[in-house]
Amino acid sequence: xxxxxxxxxxxxxxxxxxxxxxxxxxxxxxxxxxxxxxxxxxxxxxxxxxxxxxxxxxxxxxxxxxxxxxxxxxxxxxxxxxxxxxxxxxxxxxxxxxxxxxxxxxxxxxxxxxxxxxxxxxxxxxxxxxxxxxxxxxxxxxxxxxxxxxxxxxxxxxxxxxxxxxxxxxxxxxxxxxxxxxxxxxxxxx
Numbered sequence: 001x002x003x004x005x006x007x008x009x010x011x012x013x014x015x016x017x018x019x020x021x022x023x024x025x026x027x028x029x030x031x032x033x034x035x036x037x038x039x040x041x042x043x044x045x046x047x048x049x050x051x052x053x054x055x056x057x058x059x060x061x062x063x064x065x066x067x068x069x070x071x072x073x074x075x076x077x078x079x080x081x082x083x084x085x086x087x088x089x090x091x092x093x094x095x096x097x098x099x100x101x102x103x104x105x106x107x108x109x110x111x112x113x114x115x116x117x118x119x120x121x122x123x124x125x126x127x128x129x130x131x132x133x134x135x136x137x138x139x140x141x142x143x144x145x146x147x148x149x150x151x152x153x154x155x156x157x158x159x160x161x162x163x164x165x166x167x168x169x170x171x172x173x174x175x176x177x178x179x180x181x182x183x184x185x186x187x188x189x190x
Contacts, residue, residue, distance in 0.1 A: 017092065017122060019129060022082035030084065030091035032112035034066035040151040044167055044181050053164055053183065055151065062149055067176045079137070083129040085113070085122045092117040095126040099137040106134035108144035127160055134189060141188045147172070148181040162187045 022028045039061040045052045079100070085093035093113035099106050108130060113122045134142050144162065146153050162185040171182035 016087060017117075017120070017125075018086045019083060019125060020086070022084045022094070027084045027091060027094075028082060030094060032091070032094065032114050034110075034112050035064060035115070036150055036152050037061055037063045038149060038151040042148045042151060042154055042183060044148060044169070044183075051167065053148075053167070064147075064149065081133055083126055083133070085117070085126055087117070093122045093126055095130050097130050097133060099134070099139060101137075104138060104140040106130065106137060106139040106142045108142060111144075123156060124160060131187075131189065139189060141186050143184065143186045145171075145182050145184055147177060148183050154183065154185075157185050160187065 022030075039058050040055050041058060041062070042053050043056045045054065080096070080098045082094055082096050084091050093111075095111040096109040097106055098109055108127075111123060111126060111130075113126075131142065142162075143165070144157065145168075146157065148154075148167075164183060165186040166184040168182040168184070172178055172180050
C-alpha cells in the first residue's frame with residue numbers, strides 16, 4: 001500500500017509535468033526511444049470461426065527496443081497533431097495523432113513516455129488530450145496498432161477503454177519484429 005505522504009509527493013511530482021500541443025520544431029521532432037519489458041504476450045489462436053486473443057505467461061521475460069523508423073521531420077497536415085508532455089523544457093512524452101475524415105477516425109500513430117516518467121499517468125493524460133482532439137475533429141472512434149508482445153501497453157489501453165477490433169499476422173513480415181502479430185484496438189467515443 002502506498003503511504004499518504006508518498007502519494008502526495010507523487011502527486012506533486014506529476015504536477016510539474018505540463019502538456020500542450022507541440023509548437024516548436026524541438027517539440028515536433030523530439031523522439032523517445034520506445035522500449036518495454038514483459039513477462040506476458042497476447043497469443044492469437046485461430047479457429048474455423050475466427051480467432052481468440054488471450055494472455056500467456058512467458059518462461060523468460062522479453063525486452064524489446066523498437067527500431068528507428070521515425071518519419072522525417074516536416075510539415076504536418078491539418079488532421080495531424082502531436083501533444084507533448086514537458087518536464088521543464090524536456091519532452092518526456094508525446095502522442096502523435098491523425099484524423100481521417102472519411103470514416104471519422106482518429107488514429108494514434110505513436111505514443112511514447114520516457115522510461116523514468118512511466119507509471120506516473122503521463123500516457124493516460126496524453127491520451128486524454130488525444131480524446132479531446134478526436135471529439136473536436138468530430139471523430140466517432142479512435143484506433144491504434146500494438147504488437148502482441150507489448151502486454152504493458154495493451155493492458156494500459158484496455159484500462160483506457162480500448163478493445164480489440166482486429167489483427168494482422170503479416171504486418172511485421174520482413175522487419176525486426178518478424179513473428180509478432182499486429183493487434184488493432186479501438187475506442188468508441190460517446
